[in-house]
Amino acid sequence: xxxxxxxxxxxxxxxxxxxxxxxxxxxxxxxxxxxxxxxxxxxxxxxxxxxxxxxxxxxxxxxxxxxxxxxxxxxxxxxxxxxxxxxxxxxxxxxxxxxxxxxxxxxxxxxxxxxxxxxxxxxxxxxxxxxxxxxxxxxxxxxxxxxxxxxxxxxxxxxxxxxx
Numbered sequence: 001x002x003x004x005x006x007x008x009x010x011x012x013x014x015x016x017x018x019x020x021x022x023x024x025x026x027x028x029x030x031x032x033x034x035x036x037x038x039x040x041x042x043x044x045x046x047x048x049x050x051x052x053x054x055x056x057x058x059x060x061x062x063x064x065x066x067x068x069x070x071x072x073x074x075x076x077x078x079x080x081x082x083x084x085x086x087x088x089x090x091x092x093x094x095x096x097x098x099x100x101x102x103x104x105x106x107x108x109x110x111x112x113x114x115x116x117x118x119x120x121x122x123x124x125x126x127x128x129x130x131x132x133x134x135x136x137x138x139x140x141x142x143x144x145x146x147x148x149x150x151x152x153x154x155x156x157x158x159x160x161x162x163x164x
Contacts (some may be wrong), residue, residue: 004040004047011054012037019061028065036060102152110145113138 012033019029036057040047050056103111116122116130117138124142128135 004037004044007040007053007057008037011057015054015058015061018058019065022062023065023069028068032061032065032068033057035064099153102149105152106145106148110141110148113141114145114149117142 015033015036016026016029019032020026023029023032039060040053040057047053047056103114106114112131113127116127117124122130124135124138127138131138
């Protein structure tokens with residue numbers, strides 16, 4: 001039996017190409033194939049006994065894509081009954097988009113703390129409880145995250161002034 005890494009190297013691109021034809025979206029195809037590999041990683045004993053790993057991964061990816069398609073179809077059917085969506089999405093101002101772009105540049109733990117505190121508006125105590133970490137760790141992540149975020153936000157603010 002090949003290692004999962006060998007299977008990945010040997011068939012990931014091929015599987016994405018196959019799913020792309022089905023999904024019509026490269027990102028959806030990549031997500032479905034990645035999910036199939038995640039499921040293989042989660043159940044290594046089961047995957048080790050599969051006769052044709054690529055066929056198993058393809059079937060899992062197809063099932064993932066099919067499930068997502070059904071959910072999207074149901075969502076769009078419900079939305080079509082309630083009328084067209086509003087022209088703008090509340091909260092997605094240019095400032096919000098710039099903030100999200102800046103947040104993406106932070107390490108996950110700092111991004112998580114900043115988002116929960118400043119966007120979700122949770123207290124340090126609530127964040128600590130939700131993440132299962134000490135309050136001091138939350139405070140440290142907030143401090144480090146703010147320090148790394150400040151120059152990025154300043155750059156965005158300066159860009160906005162230049163465009164006005």
